[in-house]
Amino acid sequence: MGVDELDVVVVGAGQAGLATSHELSARGVEHVVLEAAQPGGSWSERRDSFTLVGPNHTVRLPGATYAGDDPGGFMSGTAVTEHLRDYAARLPAELRTGTPVRRLTPARGGYRLDTDDGAVRARQVVVATGAFQRPLRLPALAGLAPSVAVVDVAGYRNPAALPEGAVLVVGSGQSACQIAEELVLAGRRVVMACGRAPWFPRRVGGRDLFEWLIAAGFYEQTPGDVPPAARHRANVQATGSRGGHDLHYRTLHALGVELAGHLLAVDGLTARVATDLGETLATADEGHAVVASLVRRVCAVEGAPAPDIEPPSDTAVLVAAAPDSLDLTGFGAVVVACGFRSRYAKWVQVPGVVDEHGFPVHVDGESVVAPGLHFVGVHFLRRRRSSLLFGVGDDATACAERVARPT
Incomplete structure (x- = not known):
């Protein structure tokens, strides 16, 4: 089988790849999009109850801005998938679905991409495989008894799909809180080994949390504004479920979720947890x-009165009830929701293409060690919003301009 010779290839047909394809076509750049499954990327693989955390009006992809009648609502994962597939159907570039790229290596005049349908050679490649590629696994669970199932956040679907029994949720961010809430509302006993994530009310002063953060310029932060490791920190605890409501450790505790410190180790059916719940809640x-200071700063700039923001309630009761070990007898599952890491180094076989944290080493999205190799849709690629539905379009535009630049 011969090698398919192409000029520009985009790998991935999720929001990043489709936005890039739109912008390349707008500049007259011929290209082909390779997608492992179907357009929409991983959105179709989210849990059944998944909704956006940002309001619908934050869906701002080039050529596919949200235009529905519920801008303040929160689309389901199915609705987001449909939105992206409609977007893909309107784009002029060739889209090859069911074509996973297994390996990318440097080749004469560009790069070779080995796919299930044969090899492709391209002068320039845009890697747009998404920000959430590999759920983080926990070495602490290595000693867990095989009678308790371990399900990562990518594999969780709904409470009924888990084995019967209590559930230990490990994590602190949006997914961990949303899954814990769903499980306890389904009648499960839920224990949560907590990490350190910030929280804030869903709405203050008649404005949504995301609207305050956007207005404050929070999502305009660049990689240079935060330490590299901080790019992996959990997002503010929030949910778009049931129209969007407050969701954080205190609301979960009020529902009956048992809070504990972070997970240290598991030996059979005994889990050892840190006695750091007080510090965790203080960090939250x-x-x-x-966030409260950002809200007040926005009000000062806008010349508007700052809304009343209720201070956090005392955590003494929560801390006093925290255990230092857990008997997992009767537990059916552990759900691990501790975030994601990249997997570029697994298939992009270019030495030095990522740093020690797994982020591409780049200038404006183009690799510094592999000219003509570009990245879009990476968390904190150029800004905090780079992987988000209201940020990836700007990076796609910047990428398309670099690709289209005469060489």
Whole structure:
């Protein structure tokens, strides 16, 4: 079988790949999009109850801005998938579905991409495989008894799909909180091994949390504005479920979720947890204070009165009830929702293409060690919003301009 010779290839047909394809076509750049499954990427693989956390009006892809009648609502994962597939159907470039790229290597005049349908050679390649590629696994669970199932956030679907029994949820961010809430509302006993994520009310002063953060320029932060490791920190605890409502450690505790410190180790059916719940809650409250200061700053700039922001309630009762070990007898599953990491180094076989944290080493999206190799849709690629539905379009535009630039 011969090698298919192409000029430009985009790998991935999720929001990043489709936005890039739109922008390349707008500049007259012929290209082909390779997608492992179907357009929409991983959105179709989310849990059954998944909704956007940002309001619908934050869907701002080039050529596919949200235009529905519920801008303040929160689309389901199915609705987002349909939105992206409609977007893909309107784009002029060739889209090859069911074509996973297994390996990318440098080749004469560009790059070779080995796919299930044969090899492709391209002068330039845009890697747009998404920000959430590999769920983080926990070494602490290595000693867990095989009678308890371990399900990562990518594999979780709904409470009924888990084995019967109590559930230990490990994590602190949006997914961990949303899954814990769903499980306890389904009648499960839920214990949560907590990490350090910020929280804030869903709405303050008649404005949504995301609207305050956008207005404050929070999502305009660049990689240079935060330490590299901070790019992996959990997002503010929030949910778009049931129209969007407050969701954080205190609301979960009120529903009956048992809170514990972070998971240290598991030996059979005994889990050892840290006695750091007090520090964890204090860190979360520090995040509340940071967001509150951003809200007041926005009001000062806009010349508007700052809304009343209720301070966090006392955590003494929550801390006093925290255990230092858990008997997992009767538990059916552990759900691990501790975030994601990239997997570029697994298939992009270019030495030095990513740093020690797994992020591409780049200038404006183009690799510094492999000219003509571009990245779009990476968390914190150029800004905090680079992987988000209201940020990836700007990076796609910048990428398309670099690709189209005469060489």
